[in-house]
Amino acid sequence: MSFVVAIDGPAGTGKGTITKILAERENLLNIDTGAMYRCVALECLNKNISSKEEDKIKEVLENIDIKLEIIDGNKKVFLNGKDVSSEIRTPEVDDVVAVFAALKCVRDKMTPIQRKIGEGKDVIMEGRDIGTVVFPDADVKIYLDCSLEERAKRRYDQNKEKGIDESYEEVLASIIERHKLETEREIAPLVKADDATLVDTTNMTIEEVVNYIEKIINKKRMK
């Protein structure tokens, strides 16, 4: 038996932090699908491959090895054996990842991998299309939302902590552009599944969001 919790929503809604806490509290395997798309974008950036060079991207996809691990309580991402946990979260990757994630060849490769990782296990999987495409029969579906301004503020604060120098206006512009790309793309666009619970996190603390979702998970698990 497996139990699948799908957490979807745009960047800056607190998805990563919320999913991590819920995974620990509820003993669920934490799978960050965004990290996988970030690995593809990073590998292409490193090889100077643009999003228009489909043959080269396909070659990258054939040889790519992505591993998501939790080491000492921290999420770690390995790309072809190398720890890229920080490298995949730079503004350079932020700027291009949505374009690579919109490509059919990229999604055709990643979606089955994500299904396989989750198969037969108790998982909490975060992304954009988990409740709509990857696991349309997920036991619990959550769609996290938040105002664009608050999302930009959160990302700006995170960047500052990491020592990344980007103005609030630049962060907001990048969030708006990425949101457009993610919601308007042809394949697996970011959209709330009809049967997902919408949680607007704009005025909620992380703890409030976690507690709210945890109640939904526990109710479902008791059935």
Ligand code: DC
């Ligand atoms: O959650 P994130 O910001 O790390 O995601 C990185 C990019 O990958 C973002 O542009 C959206 C995309 N993505 C996607 O298209 N589908 C997913 N299931 C997860 C992420």
